[in-house]
Amino acid sequence: MTESFSPEMQELLAGYVLGNLSSTEAEQFSQLLANNPALAAEVAQLQKILEVMPYGLPEVAPPENLREHILAIADSEIPSNLPISAHSHPRSKVLFPWSRLVAAAAACLALAIGIDNYRIRQQVANLEAQVARQKDVIAMLQQPNTYLVSMKGMAEASTASGSIVITPGEPKAVLILQNLPILPPGRYYQLWSVIHGQKIPWEQFKTNERGTVFIKLDIPSYSEVPALMVTVETSPTPNTPAGPMVMTSTL
Amino acid sequence: MPTDTELFQRMQAGQSAALGLLYDRYASLVYRLALRILGNPQEAEDLTQEIFLILWRGNNYNPERGSLGGFLTTLTRSRAIDKLRSRGSNLKFIQRWSQMMAAETSPPTPFELASVAQRSQYIRQALSTLPEKQQQVLEMAYYDGLSQSEIAAKLNIPLGTIKTWSRQGLLNLRKNLQNFIE
DSSP: OGGGSOHHHHHHHHHHHHTOOOHHHHHHHHHHHHHOHHHHHHHHHHHHHHHHGGGGSOOOOOOTTHHHHHHHHHHHSOOTTSOTHHHHSOHHHHHOOTTSOHHHHHHHHHHHHHHHHHHHHHHHHHHHHHHHHHHHHHHHHTSTTOEEEEEEEOGGGTTOEEEEEEOTTOSEEEEEEESOOOOOTTOEEEEEEEETTEEEEEEEEOOOTTSOEEEEEEOOSSOSOOEEEEEEESSSSOSSOOSOEEEEEOO | OOOHHHHHHHHHTTOHHHHHHHHHHHHHHHHHHHHHHHOOHHHHHHHHHHHHHHHHHOSSOOGGGSOHHHHHHHHHHHHHHHHHHTTSOOOOHHHHHHHHSOSSOOOOOHHHHSOHHHHHHHHHHHHHTSOHHHHHHHHHHHHSOOOHHHHHHHHTOOHHHHHHHHHHHHHHHHHHHHHHHO
16 A cells, blocks of 8 residues: 555655656665565565546547447457467368267267367458458559559479559558468568568458458558568567568568 | 457467457557547557557467556557657567566456456546546556656746655555556
């Protein structure tokens, strides 16, 4: 409880959480923190207070179609943490376990049906999202000023290829890629814009189980489309490329 | 009603419907924060999408390390301020967040048990009892990502005073919220 600390200590704690300690105070505080574990709990509490501040902002509803849009993207992706068996088994293996051990088969079947239901729902959702995206791409291609930026694979993804479809003035671009290796959980494809040699993270994406990518991207605020590259990252929010480069634009 | 953690686990098992329910619960919070910091509806919409897709793509939120609401507001604020500074260096948010939060699981607080609308009402009330200066300085630090010396320069007030106001503001806010959050 804050009450059990002196007013000076409370000031230090608040300053630490707000990041406004002077260097002398910071030194003093880090020594205190090392010797007093209760202070760390205090820091976490004050941090929580800062975190809830946004609840106090005036309520504004997000745009109506945003929910639908996010769910369509989510449905078109396979979550990385889904058990591998749920999407890597060929269907024939799970559908006909009858001829083997009956008891085990029943258990397998129950699982398979569950997985299969999931797969079917997922497939329907995927198809719907895919049709919607294809319609969008066709509409984009009908625009006179639409252009493509080609992407080519390299290194471990040497057979990968694809394009980004961009219509100036439209808020979304479409990324279409094929033959990318499927990444294990915890690794992500990261698209970067390269502007004057500076690499700026654009968007992270996943392939489907066939190694293809078909997603919409928000066009970044800079209007010109720069050079592009794709790397494999382990961080979901990288600031600079750390993993190997697997694709580049062929401008 | 399923808890945030239950929904999060269902979402991790691949149920996008659970993501939909989490969206219904938190989208207005994420969006209003993004809008407050970025000041532009299009960018706020894009960021809201980004945040929920980060949640969906998984592996970054751990329910044992803090509330989902706290994770979402911290992530949204951090990303929005990064965008605001856009060319500045990004801080490794996820790492900071996990270091920051206490590791042990504690029972849900009354705050976590309340609906987002109730939480909002409560926080608004708590903020409104702060002296105006303290509230202003806290908001400038939190939403505009300004350093204390930047705030001092903007308001033309000595740095020491700004520090005192923001620290006192945070401590007072905590006092107001103590029974609710702890």
